[in-house]
Amino acid sequence: MATATRNNSLIELLTTKKVIICCGSGGVGKTSLSAALALLAAMHGRQTLIMTIDPARRLASALGLSALTNRQSPVPEEELQKAGIALSGVFHAMMLDAKRTWDELVARYAPSDSVRDKIYNNEIYKNISGALSGSQEYMALEKLYEMATVYTYDLIIVDTPPSQNAIDFLKAPVKMSAFVGNSRFFQIFLSPGMRAGKLSWKMFSSGSASLLKILEKITGAEMIRDIAEFFSNFEDMIAGFGHRAQAIDDLIHSPACSFVLIAAPEGPSIKDALVFKQKLDELGLPFWGVILNRVMPRLPKTADLRLIAAPELSDQSHQASKLVDLLMKIYELQQRKVTVEERQIAELRNRLGQTLALKTIPLLPVEVNELTVVKRLTELIEQL
Amino acid sequence: MNENLKEILTRKLIIVTGKGGVGKSLLTASLGRIAAATGKQALLLELGETRRMADLFNRPAAAGCELQTLAPRITGLACDYDAAQEAFAISILKLKILYHALIRSKILKNFIDAIPGLHDLVVLHQVWRLLNPQESGEPTTDLLIMDAPATGHALNLLRSPDLLRSVIRVGPVRRILNNIVELLNDRRQTIVVCITQAEDLPVTEALEFIESVKRRLNLAVGPIIVNNVQGITTEGLEDVASRSRAELEHLLSADARLNPYNEDIATVLAAHELLRNRLRIQKRHLERIARSGHPYLITPLLEPEQSEADKVVALAAWMMNPSHEYVTA
Numbered sequence: 001m002a003t004a005t006r007n008n009s010l011i012e013l014l015t016t017k018k019v020i021i022c023c024g025s026g027g028v029g030k031t032s033l034s035a036a037l038a039l040l041a042a043m044h045g046r047q048t049l050i051m052t053i054d055p056a057r058r059l060a061s062a063l064g065l066s067a068l069t070n071r072q073s074p075v076p077e078e079e080l081q082k083a084g085i086a087l088s089g090v091f092h093a094m095m096l097d098a099k100r101t102w103d104e105l106v107a108r109y110a111p112s113d114s115v116r117d118k119i120y121n122n123e124i125y126k127n128i129s130g131a132l133s134g135s136q137e138y139m140a141l142e143k144l145y146e147m148a149t150v151y152t153y154d155l156i157i158v159d160t161p162p163s164q165n166a167i168d169f170l171k172a173p174v175k176m177s178a179f180v181g182n183s184r185f186f187q188i189f190l191s192p193g194m195r196a197g198k199l200s201w202k203m204f205s206s207g208s209a210s211l212l213k214i215l216e217k218i219t220g221a222e223m224i225r226d227i228a229e230f231f232s233n234f235e236d237m238i239a240g241f242g243h244r245a246q247a248i249d250d251l252i253h254s255p256a257c258s259f260v261l262i263a264a265p266e267g268p269s270i271k272d273a274l275v276f277k278q279k280l281d282e283l284g285l286p287f288w289g290v291i292l293n294r295v296m297p298r299l300p301k302t303a304d305l306r307l308i309a310a311p312e313l314s315d316q317s318h319q320a321s322k323l324v325d326l327l328m329k330i331y332e333l334q335q336r337k338v339t340v341e342e343r344q345i346a347e348l349r350n351r352l353g354q355t356l357a358l359k360t361i362p363l364l365p366v367e368v369n370e371l372t373v374v375k376r377l378t379e380l381i382e383q384l
Numbered sequence: 385m386n387e388n389l390k391e392i393l394t395r396k397l398i399i400v401t402g403k404g405g406v407g408k409s410l411l412t413a414s415l416g417r418i419a420a421a422t423g424k425q426a427l428l429l430e431l432g433e434t435r436r437m438a439d440l441f442n443r444p445a446a447a448g449c450e451l452q453t454l455a456p457r458i459t460g461l462a463c464d465y466d467a468a469q470e471a472f473a474i475s476i477l478k479l480k481i482l483y484h485a486l487i488r489s490k491i492l493k494n495f496i497d498a499i500p501g502l503h504d505l506v507v508l509h510q511v512w513r514l515l516n517p518q519e520s521g522e523p524t525t526d527l528l529i530m531d532a533p534a535t536g537h538a539l540n541l542l543r544s545p546d547l548l549r550s551v552i553r554v555g556p557v558r559r560i561l562n563n564i565v566e567l568l569n570d571r572r573q574t575i576v577v578c579i580t581q582a583e584d585l586p587v588t589e590a591l592e593f594i595e596s597v598k599r600r601l602n603l604a605v606g607p608i609i610v611n612n613v614q615g616i617t618t619e620g621l622e623d624v625a626s627r628s629r630a631e632l633e634h635l636l637s638a639d640a641r642l643n644p645y646n647e648d649i650a651t652v653l654a655a656h657e658l659l660r661n662r663l664r665i666q667k668r669h670l671e672r673i674a675r676s677g678h679p680y681l682i683t684p685l686l687e688p689e690q691s692e693a694d695k696v697v698a699l700a701a702w703m704m705n706p707s708h709e710y711v712t713a
Contacts, residue, residue: 026404026534027586056584123551162404162534164434264405267692268436299655302648308641320639326624327632331655337688365661367584 008357010384013288014041017258019148019156019251020288023169024262025272026162029293031055032368033262033361034159035063035093036377042091043378046154049092049147053140053161058369060095069097070104072147075371083371089154094147096161098139105142109237124230136161137169145248166261166276170283258288265292265341265360270348277352289357292345296337297362304328359384385422385704388679392606393419395575396515397567398529401538401593402579403586407611410695411579411683412531413440417700419527420457427514427525428454430462431507431533437462442693451523459525461514465503468510475509475520476556501551504544508564515567535578535593542568542576542601571604578605581612582669591676607679610670611699614685615663625659632656680711 022034038050064076072094110116119125160169263269280287306328311321400412419426428437438445441454449467454460513520532538545565580590615622686695
């Protein structure tokens with residue numbers, strides 16, 4: 001009796017999901033592949049948005065991203081025409097600006113313009129919005145949530161920020177909700193004494209007072225005051241943030257969402273992929289599988305042409321044989337790389353199990369910095 | 385040994401950065417091997433939760449946060465953030481008990497996590513402690529090589545002391561800040577080395593990073609190391625690779641013995657074609673680096689079968705070879 005195999009094709013993924021989050025460590029080609037996935041979806045009739053973070057200049061320009069940040073815009077028609085692309089769907093692109101996303105959130109939830117401005121001008125806020133570790137990842141999720149709820153895209157593809165390890169993206173929500181939701185932390189800073197601008201120790205229980213003394217000692221009182229002011233202004237927004245954090249969490253856990261890991265066919269990248277899978281399992285997040293990018297193309301076996309063209313007495317044959325020697329070296333080097341990669345791919349296949357998808361995309365002879373090349377990628381992806 | 389390399393190694397602190405995926409950890413380990421080869425004691429510091437150094441020296445991963453011998457005269461430290469934070473807090477609070485009481489309520493942890501500049505400060509303070517053993521009681525080392533985050537985060541890390549100085553003006557943290565600024569700004573003690581590879585984004589990031597450091601920070605910048613460069617380990621390869629397919633077909637057709645092997649020749653030429661295209665891309669980006677005027681050194685793409693640990697040794701040997709010159713401005 002035949003068992004039905006799960007259809008793990010990329011086309012199926014692209015035509016059935018509402019959100020696809022592409023994770024992976026730095027340098028694996030996440031942005032290029034995300035763009036190709038989005039383009040393919042649009043070519044298949046879906047109204048698609050790609051959210052990128054840090055595209056290379058030429059690709060950004062091809063996607064129409066050079067002018068606008070943090071706002072979606074259609075990929076320019078002339079770029080599509082240049083690449084000979086006819087869309088039956090819609091293809092929009094957006095470049096995330098994490099700091100602006102923070103500012104937009106503050107503007108959205110601040111109870112008044114003056115509170116909003118106080119926050120914008122607060123020293124702590126200026127530091128936090130730009131550089132809070134995990135902030136860029138969390139802002140990507142915030143923006144995703146906004147795009148998914150305010151607009152009517154069929155599919156949103158998220159190109160996640162570059163990171164050391166694929167898993168870094170998954171830590172952001174946890175860090176942010178710890179930051180926002182730790183009530184005792186906020187209690188201290190939001191108490192009346194702090195809000196009045198005075199560090200009136202007598203107003204607190206002995207526990208909090210010694211804690212504040214310590215923090216004051218560590219940082220210098222001025223910073224405590226900055227923090228207090230920041231949090232007291234922030235207080236009204238915390239409930240909003242909290243609700244939102246929960247809604248985002250629900251979105252990424254839903255069956256309409258899927259995580260895709262992009263990796264390189266190299267030892268360290270594959271190890272990283274397995275750590276990522278484990279984390280996804282722990283968090284109960286929907287995992288489609290892995291795309292191994294820039295895989296060395298396999299070539300047919302050949303005879304050793306060096307033996308055929310062995311040097312004889314003539315000078316000319318000597319030249320030819322040197323040439324053949326070098327050409328065979330180039331060929332063999334590619335085949336050796338293929339062999340090593342195939343071993344790694346088999347290992348990954350083993351460790352991923354049979355239900356997760358594992359696809360490979362070959363190394364291209366050109367850089368992915370134009371829509372013609374992105375289109376070429378879609379042709380490869382379509383068959384997977 | 386190459387003069388420029390010797391020059392990097394005269395420092396006490398080498399900060400290695402670069403876009404993710406270009407071989408930062410590999411090069412950090414290789415620099416450690418080179419330092420050890422010259423008789424120095426090197427400490428390789430890894431940040432965050434990545435623990436690659438043990439692998440790169442074929443050693444088992446160290447448990448917890450302890451110095452680990454990776455090779456003769458090379459020690460590794462892969463301290464997770466929590467341990468560094470504890471040491472930081474204790475150096476201010478002086479009482480371990482107090483710190484643990486705070487941690488239990490998670491307040492201090494969240495506080496430091498919430499203030500990104502302080503987060504970086506904890507890391508830099510750890511570096512400072514490791515280089516000032518007489519004050520901190522840490523064991524001595526001649527040289528600390530930090531496998532720093534990717535360029536964007538590294539820039540934030542290096543800028544954080546300056547940013548914090550405007551906000552924290554007095555107290556024990558200020559003292560720590562001053563120590564760190566003094567260390568980083570001392571061009572004889574500290575140097576930043578950026579790793580890249582001959583591709584679009586990595587080169588863009590490397591050049592932008594170096595410009596930012598030169599513009600905003602008072603930090604010595606070492607030569608760029610361009611890793612994974614193809615075609616330089618086999619003599620004559622680059623030349624053959626640059627020839628066109630038509631030219632090669634013509635040259636090969638001259639040898640009658642090869643005539644029955646047209647299919648095989650086509651296959652071999654397909655491999656050649658791919659390499660030729662990759663080398664063209666590579667050349668384009670190497671030229672960008674050359675045009676920038678920054679000194680640089682190229683390191684090769686290594687054999688595919690080599691283990692990561694063997695690659696470290698191969699890279700170290702390559703860099704120490706005096707015939708492998710730096711390209712200077």
